[in-house]
Amino acid sequence: GQQVMQIPQYQHVQEGEDFTTYCNSSTTLSNIQWYKQRPGGHPVFLIQLVKSGEVKKQKRLTFQFGEAKKNSSLHITATQTTDVGTYFCAGRGSSNTGKLIFGQGTTLQVKP
């Protein structure tokens, strides 16, 4: 079945450094979503990417969707302590109404 792999599992950075997490799917996706989960909290929707090669920005966050629609990345520029949390990618299969499969998540720690 469809699998979504995410790396790295953990990342510790100094405040101000950049951070990137990568997501790869075993199958072509119709779209991919990114979520952030703070410790003790629930996943909060960040963004959805739909088009091949799409790039979207939210302030210091840059999201990319690969040309083959099988991989994606989230890049944070100049991390801040408020960026701490676990970032999940979640891919939806070939159907736009298919189920969302979550990656394992990347937990980001930021040292002040």
Added chain:
Amino acid sequence: GAVVSQHPSWVICKSGTSVKIECRSLDFQATTMFWYRQFPKQSLMLMATSNEGSKATYEQGVEKDKFLINHASLTLSTLTVTSAHPEDSSFYICSARDGTHSPYEQYFGPGTRLTVT
């Protein structure tokens, strides 16, 4: 924005008892609701998908008779953990999809932390 509520937010129960968790979409009609389970420091694992008025579709390895899902209306779905055991202790999160709007974004509830003693 769309809001999904869950009740209770946490529950402690004794082994062998049943627990019901409610998931409500507050300001939209959820044509589809999803139930996830998350163990500590792990990802969200989809348990089942339910469409209003029809039987839930369970993921492989999830026991239908143990995790009863009812999606009786467009704003309410319930998950009942029957004959709970300590290994069922987990964070249960529901998600609702507003099927009338693109891009079929899923909205997550705040989760229910279940502890079985």
